[in-house]
Amino acid sequence: MNLKKSLATIPIFQQVGTVADQLNMETYLVGGYVRDLLLDRPSKDIDFVCIGDGIKLAKAVSAALPERPPVAVFKNFGTAMIKVGDWEVEFVGARKESYQRHSRKPQVEAGTLQEDQERRDFTINTLGISINEANYGELLDPFDGVKDLKRKIIRTPADPELTFSDDPLRMMRAIRFAAQLKFDIAPDTFEGILKNADRLSIISGERIIDELNKIILTEKPSYGFKLLFVSGLLEHFFPEMVALQGVDSVGDKSHKDNFYHTLQVLDNVSTRTDSLWLRWAAIMHDIAKPATKRFNQKVGWTFHGHEDKGARMTPGIFRRLKLPMDERMKYVQKLVKLHLRPIALVNDKVTDAALRRLLFEAGDDIDDLMQLCRADVTSKNDHKVKRFLANFDKVEKKLQEVEAKDQVRNFQPPVSGDEIMAIFGLKPSRVVGDLKEEIKEAILEGQIQNNKSEALELMYRLAAKKGIEKKTNH
Incomplete structure (x- = not known):
């Protein structure tokens, strides 16, 4: 690879080199950018190491650039950063480090380039390219990083x-x-x-x-x-994930290794989506199997209720792992809870009510749920896999038909709690919630259509049965 030619496509390298020469400061492009350049991978972070004061170099570079980007200084780390277009450009003086056993925060002092390269984590990240005019584009590779890239x-x-x-x-x-x-x-x-x-x-x-x-x-x-x-x-x-590993047998009855099954589901999902949270749903979908594992002499190993238990475990695991405790956690929790539901809808005798209920509970996440269900088919028997996937095709078709007809995917009951209270002169209470719930259930069960007039008609009938009278205006 012609490094000079590669560097020429991005002006910042020449600009930093010119300023470094004016300051008589040895300066090198280092780390991940060099590694990714040699691997022909995109990279958005540019790191420079100089023999001397990195903050001083950053300020001088900023002053020399037409746009004069602000310099963010991190004095504790002896580093400075400027933004140039889409690039984040960091400057630091060469240093050596020493550590105390109880902490990963190093004690830092000025060092040579060799010491700076040696303190880095892996040989493929120790590579440096000189950007001073005297040896511009020269690759420094004291630890055979290029050889390790090739190997x-x-x-x-x-x-x-x-x-x-x-x-x-x-x-x-x-x-x-x-x-x-x-x-x-x-x-x-x-x-x-x-x-x-x-x-x-x-x-x-x-x-x-x-x-x-x-x-x-x-x-x-x-x-x-x-x-x-x-x-x-x-x-x-993540001990809950480790607990998935292993196979128990009683006589000739055993279950699959749920750790490796989970990894296969994760890989399957990953071929379909870049969504981090759908991938997390794949990781979590069977997380409660160890806790729900039972042996039944007739049917062998069972994991009844693992989807509900897994949904209940999700917040605790997210909290401990420092994952976000917001809508993203609730999304994963929902997919874990519902991941067995679609396959139960394959039967031709399944009612529209069951389909409506799943559409209502999954809402906008129904498509992601179906992706997870398809990924969950991991049999080594190709015929079995094709049969299961064909069944999911049937379920998706049924769901689309019911949604087109009833529009329940994200429906809100046509009569709100505020309206119920206004019509009957009620205060917030259980009876208001009960009326709302019964209207919702009637729509999901197909007893009434999802529209206001039928919902109001049912509401009045239900209220009469409960002895609730319409408010009269004087």
Whole structure:
């Protein structure tokens, strides 16, 4: 690869190089941008390391640019950042680091370029490109990072045990990079993870979940999860998922391994969507199977109610993992709760009422629910898979027909609680809620159409039965 030619397409490199020369400051393009440049991957972050004061360089670069971008200074870290177009450009002075065992926050002091490269997590992230005029475009690769890129290997530049003990988050990053780049982890580096897995306890939940979500968003997230499982990291922050692994047998009756089934469902969903939260629904859909597992002599292993139990477990798991406790959690919870419902609607004798009820409960998420259900078909028997998927085609057709006719996907009862109170002169009370609920149920059961006139007519009949009289105006 002609690095000078590649750098020439983005003006900021030449601009920073010119300012660095004016300050007589050795400066290098480093880290992820260089790695992604060599891998021909897109990258939005640009990092520069200089031998000297990175904040001073950032301010001088900003002053030299026509748009004079503001400089964000992070004094505690000795770094500064400016935004240039769509790029986030960071500057830092070369440094060396030392760590205390109880913390991943390093003690930092000025260092050489070699020391700065050695402190980095993996050899593929130690690469540097000079941007000073004297040796512009020259690649510095003291730890054979280019060779590791070609071999598709994640390896630490320093002793793996020390690297991971110093900053245990690097263990999550090793697996994240392996999953994103489809690389292997070098044996001695993986051994370092195995030996330091319990050090993950000093890392905040927010940092762990940030890395986990990046793994979940990879093309084939099962690869990252298998590495997390085998390395022993997963059990430290997601024991409910680890509990899915394993097969119990009684006589000739056994169940499938729900951990590997879940990973297959996750991969299946990931071929259809980039949605992080639909992927989380795939991860969580069978999470309660260990808690609901029972053995029945006649039918073998059962997991009755795992969808309801899983929905109840979802908020607690989200809270502990530092995932958002908002509509996104409720969306995952809803899909977990409903994921068995569509397959029960395959039978030709299924009533429109059952279809209306599912449409009402799933609302706008019905299409995502059907995607999850299709992904949940993981049999190795191709004929069985085709039969199940054909059944889902039938269910989707029925749902579309009922929705076109009854429009219940997101319906609100045609008569509101406020209207009921106004008509009968009632205060907020259980009787108002009961009337609303009975109107809703009548629509879902197909006893009345989803329109105001039929809803009002039913409301008056129900009120008369309860001895509630219409308010009279004097």
